[in-house]
Amino acid sequence: MNEPAERLQQVRERIRRAALGAGRDPGTIGLVAVGKTRPATALAALAAAGQRRFGENYLQEALEKVEALTAPGLEWHFIGPVQSNKTRPVATRFHWLHSLDRLRIARRLSEQRPPELEPLQVCIQVNISGEATKAGVALAELPALAREVAALPRLRLRGLMALPAPEPDPRRQREPFARLREALEALNREGFDLDTLSMGTSSDLEAAIAEGATLVRIGTALFGPR
Numbered sequence: 750m751n752e753p754a755e756r757l758q759q760v761r762e763r764i765r766r767a768a769l770g771a772g773r774d775p776g777t778i779g780l781v782a783v784g785k786t787r788p789a790t791a792l793a794a795l796a797a798a799g800q801r802r803f804g805e806n807y808l809q810e811a812l813e814k815v816e817a818l819t820a821p822g823l824e825w826h827f828i829g830p831v832q833s834n835k836t837r838p839v840a841t842r843f844h845w846l847h848s849l850d851r852l853r854i855a856r857r858l859s860e861q862r863p864p865e866l867e868p869l870q871v872c873i874q875v876n877i878s879g880e881a882t883k884a885g886v887a888l889a890e891l892p893a894l895a896r897e898v899a900a901l902p903r904l905r906l907r908g909l910m911a912l913p914a915p916e917p918d919p920r921r922q923r924e925p926f927a928r929l930r931e932a933l934e935a936l937n938r939e940g941f942d943l944d945t946l947s948m949g950t951s952s953d954l955e956a957a958i959a960e961g962a963t964l965v966r967i968g969t970a971l972f973g974p975r
């Protein structure tokens with residue numbers, strides 16, 4: 750087996766074990782391969798091994814890879830900060846946006862989403878660890894933003910995303926993921942129909958899956974250290 754295919758197999762196995770350990774169906778957890786700083790050739794190798802979902806943080810780099818990768822059926826997820834003057838390429842070139850945290854951006858994306866495409870699938874990013882410098886909406890402001898986003902015609906609000914502060918102790922990794930799951934459940938009790946929890950990276954995917962992750966975003970474990 751070549752190396753990218755091997756790493757992909759290992760990550761899939763980690764996901765499968767974590768799911769079974771949590772009493773969940775492994776088929777309910779999607780893998781987003783996070784390609785930031787990696788060359789398009791590295792992503793192409795994973796695509797050749799069967800990977801379909803790719804996540805990118807930096808727009809210019811992302812657009813180059815969207816152009817370069819020609820394998821059919823790839824799904825592109827934007828997971829980085831969106832600047833308000835750079836919404837159009839996100840609206841036109843991506844299937845998903847995980848990092849929505851401002852209404853102004855949401856409105857522009859909805860206006861700019863081409864009519865021939867499906868609505869842009871979005872997650873609202875929540876600043877779950879309450880870090881002053883981190884991206885994401887505060888939990889207290891989440892319900893109001895979710896209502897506004899859900900009303901936009903060309904966006905489809907699918908769920909929530911978080912990137913908690915790094916926590917080396919595996920026993921403590923679950924706390925922020927539990928808070929994100931509880932926030933999603935609270936919205937659903939209010940009448941939302943959200944099915945996506947985008948949480949978990951190379952260092953904490955087991956904890957995220959134990960708390961209900963449906964999309965894990967994995968870079969290092971697939972591509973090696975950055």
Ligand SMILES: *Cc1c(COP(=O)(O)O)cnc(C)c1O
Nearest residue numbers: 783828912950951966967968969
């Ligand atoms: C880089 C990144 C990841 C992947 O992290 P790894 O530790 O490389 O698995 C996931 N989500 C976001 C938002 C990222 O920026």
